[in-house]
Amino acid sequence: MRRMKTRVLCAAFVVMAAGAAATLGQKGGPVETGRGSTDAARRFLEGRWGLLTYDIYPHKRPAIRLDGQGSLAFDRFGNLDVQIRVNPETAALLDAAGIPSASGFLSIVGRVAVDMQARTLTYFLEGQPPLGAPSGPLALNRPRHWRVDDGVLTLITKGDAGELLSVGRWQKAP
Secondary structure, three states: HHHHHHHHHHHHHHHHHHHHHHOOOOOOOOOOOOOOHHHHHHHHHHHEEEEEEEEEOOOOOOOOOOOEEEEEEOOOEEEEEEEEEHHHHHHHHHHHHOOOOOEEEEEEEEEEEEOOOOOOEEEEEEOOOOOOOOOOOOOOOOOEEEEEEEEEHHHHHEEEOOOOOEEEEEEEEO
């Protein structure tokens, strides 16, 4: 039985990895380039971004505006590094809402798949299983819907019913 579960999990991981590779444009054949392509989106996202605002909407609790500083970095290979430091008051609000922070520090390191059709970013994080039920407003296995307005990157996380869970706004660093 245990062997069967392991095989099922391995098969699910292979299917997911293949889907991620296809999303990243690594499926056999040439990668599309030009305006509106995944390659163009990756090139646009490449670099360092500074946090402007980050609002979190915990279930049945008041919204939390992260009061702190943060950076988000993408490289040309889809690697992601997000570091946010919040003040002690904000860390206490996050903890009370069930969002743990390590002494006021939120960190995400992994890879990102860009989906141009759905306009989403999906995280694949180092050391974390790709499968699992989403939970909480910052659940990393939920896709981030993205848009760009006047050079500001907005990442929006939605719940199963389409409710707003988080909105992060980032400005590209010079």
